[in-house]
Amino acid sequence: MRVLVVEDERRLAAGLKKGLVAEGFATDVALHGTDGLWMARENPYDAIVLDLMLPGINGYKICATLREEGVWTPILMLTAKDGEFDEAEALDTGADDYVTKPFSYIALVARLRALIRRGAGERPAVLDAGDLRFDPASRRTWRSETLVELTAREMALLEFLMRHPGEVMSKNEILEHVWDYDFEGDPNIVEVYIRHLRNKLDRPFERHAIETVRGVGYRLADDGG
């Protein structure tokens, strides 16, 4: 079992390597983001332990880049406990799991083992509905062959709708899934974001993928409109 550790803090990196070797993993270490990215690309690791905060390229970016390039090695993200960290964002960029610092070796190794057991994640299916296409791994969206730039919220909303093609999703369901489950703000925000999506995905292409079902919710046409 070969593992790559990408971690700039020398002490921690050395400790990790020592610990993992003791657990029976062949372990390589990269101290810089760019090195890590390169090594991950060039070698068939069974798993990658990836720090979030790195000089050069940060963990998110490395993760997203690898996935974009078709590298599906399981990734375990290391994150600082106090920092601003959105677990959803980590998972969305293609990480398979994460551990917050400070962590125990027991937890780390347990998770790493689980990750390896699960194997190299199958490439997450690209979602499509007609000529509308969304790739959850690389966080990119296309209308036919045209790449469309979406913000994080817009993507979350689109992804949610695309995971239920043809079904009507109520405003409440949308709020609970795309925003927090206890979101207490103005529900009108859903309408605003539906509009944003329409402006980017429908209007320029003279399509109407997103239908309003008055009094019920919104539906993404399963043929993309």
Next chain:
Amino acid sequence: MRVLVVEDERRLAAGLKKGLVAEGFATDVALHGTDGLWMARENPYDAIVLDLMLPGINGYKICATLREEGVWTPILMLTAKDGEFDEAEALDTGADDYVTKPFSYIALVARLRALIRRGAGERPAVLDAGDLRFDPASRRTWRSETLVELTAREMALLEFLMRHPGEVMSKNEILEHVWDYDFEGDPNIVEVYIRHLRNKLDRPFERHAIETVRGVGYRLADDGG
């Protein structure tokens, strides 16, 4: 896919259930630790979402007990961010993964899916009567192969009739189910809406799915007319 949610905070439990159901999981909820333990023992769930802090028995204990008894259903632990929580302990007692509150649905569902490696979710059954078809999920209606546009009320009425094919439903029953049970308006509204349905579903197709049973109510022909 059957999921058990053990969570004492009613709001969160309800939100979780609703969300998971929307994601295609058949979801049961237990509000007490003891109930949860019992349900987990007695039913073949595909996964269990387990809160750590519970009245009666806490999550650790439930987890450990189940494992001790040979129940190996995948367990996803819910933990408070600020609380005393040792991830190693959770994993040691037999949990397979954990999520810290507050969490986003995206993260939760991603982890749950990973946990049970699920396939495509089932959708609610499509109702049909002869060549009349109604899909509750997409809120769409067809007469043979033709899509028919209905408003919310029209659909509610049609759905009610289609759930009792061949039975005569009295105007009062209809009022209580399709409108509010304490609806105090003009009962003539039922007639108005029956007419709307006939105009959209029967007349253009020269059929008569909806029969008037004078003095009693209305009946949807089980062969669609």
Next chain:
DNA sequence: TCAGGCCCTGAACGCACCCTGAAGGCACCG
């Protein structure tokens, strides 16, 4: 055959729902 009741029909009203544009606030980046 007549009276009464039940149902049908078309139109009109008003509100709730959704759309829309703009602006404030916050985080991130230079």
Next chain:
DNA sequence: CGGTGCCTTCAGGGTGCGTTCAGGGCCTGA
């Protein structure tokens, strides 16, 4: 520390849809 982009809030306007209403037709029982 200023600039930019994104998330969110807010208020105004349009209209689809639910509901009401009145008039007329048709069935039923005496």
